[in-house]
Amino acid sequence: MKYVRERDESGEESTQKFHREAERIDKRDRVILKNEEERSVFEEVFDRKTLMILYDLSNADVFSYLNGVISSGKEARVYWGVKTDRTDVAVKIYLVASSDYKKRLQYIVGDPRFDKIRRDSRGIAELWARKEFINLKAAFSAGVPVPEPFAFQGNVVVMQFIGKDGIPAPRLIDVKATRSDYIEVIKAMRLIYQKAGLVHSDLSEYNIMKLEGSLIFFDFGSAVSTEHPASEEFLRRDISNINKFFQKRGIRTEEDEEKLLTRIRGRKSKSEDENEENQTREVGA
Ligand SMILES: Nc1ncnc2c1ncn2[C@@H]1O[C@H](COP(=O)(O)OP(=O)(O)OP(=O)(O)O)[C@@H](O)[C@H]1O
C-alpha cells in the first residue's frame, strides 16, 4: 500500500494516514504496540513532526512507502523503504526521545563542523541525522564502501539499502571473518581518515556488513572530524576493537597498535613529530 500523495490544506489528513500506515507496519512486524508503554514508544518514533518529514520525503520520491522495521536500536530505528521504481532504500529515523544522545554529545562538541548545537531533544536527534548524512557523503566521495547517502531531512536519513529483498546483509559478527577482511578494514580506516578526514568512532564487527565477499562500513553517526580534539583517542579505540575481534576469530593482526595508528593516519604521531623536530634541531639541519 502506498502512502497518500495528495496533501490536504492542513496536511492533517495525510499525516493521519501516514500514522495509520506506520502503525500497521509496526503491528504487522509485532515490534511494538503490545501494551500502553509500548504504544508510547511508537509515538516516540512517529511523532507529528517526523510523520510530516516522512510525508515530504515520500512526496519527493526519496522513497514511496515503508515496508517494515529492520532494526530497533536505542537511538534510531531503521526501516526498509521502497521507491516507486521498486528499488529498496534504508530509512534511518533518529529517535527524538532517546536519553542516550546527551551522553554522546562528546562526539559533536569539538567537531569544527558543528559549532551551533541545539540541545533540545529534537535538535540533537536532527543533528545526529545531519551528521550521519554528512559523514556518509564524505566517506562515499572518498571511495569508502558505505551505503550511498540519498537524502536527509530533520531526524531522518535515507540511504542505499545494503542487502536483498528487505533483508540486510549480514554483519561481520554474523559471518566467517578472514585475514583479507582484516586487511580491508585497515585499508578502509586509512581511507576514512586520510581522504574523508574522519574517524568512525564506533567501528566494530557490528557496524560492518559483508556482502558477496566485500565489506561495507556503516553507522557513521558517531564519526568525528580528524580535527576533533578526541579523534586520536577514538581512533585508538576503533583499532583496539577491530584487533580484538579478529584476534578472537584466530586471525593474525598487527599487534603493535601504535604502528597501526601511524599507518592509518599516514603521518607520524604528534610525539614522533616532536621527537623528529628536536633531533633535526640538534643536528642543526
Ligand atoms: N543501509 C542499510 N542497508 C541495510 N540495512 C541497514 C542499513 N543501515 C542499517 N541497517 C541495518 O540496521 C541495523 C542498525 O543500523 P545502525 O547500526 O546504523 O543503527 P543504530 O541505531 O546505530 O544501531 P545500533 O545501536 O544497533 O548500532 C544494522 O545492523 C543493519 O542490520
Ligand SMILES: [Mg+2]
Ligand atoms: Mg550500529
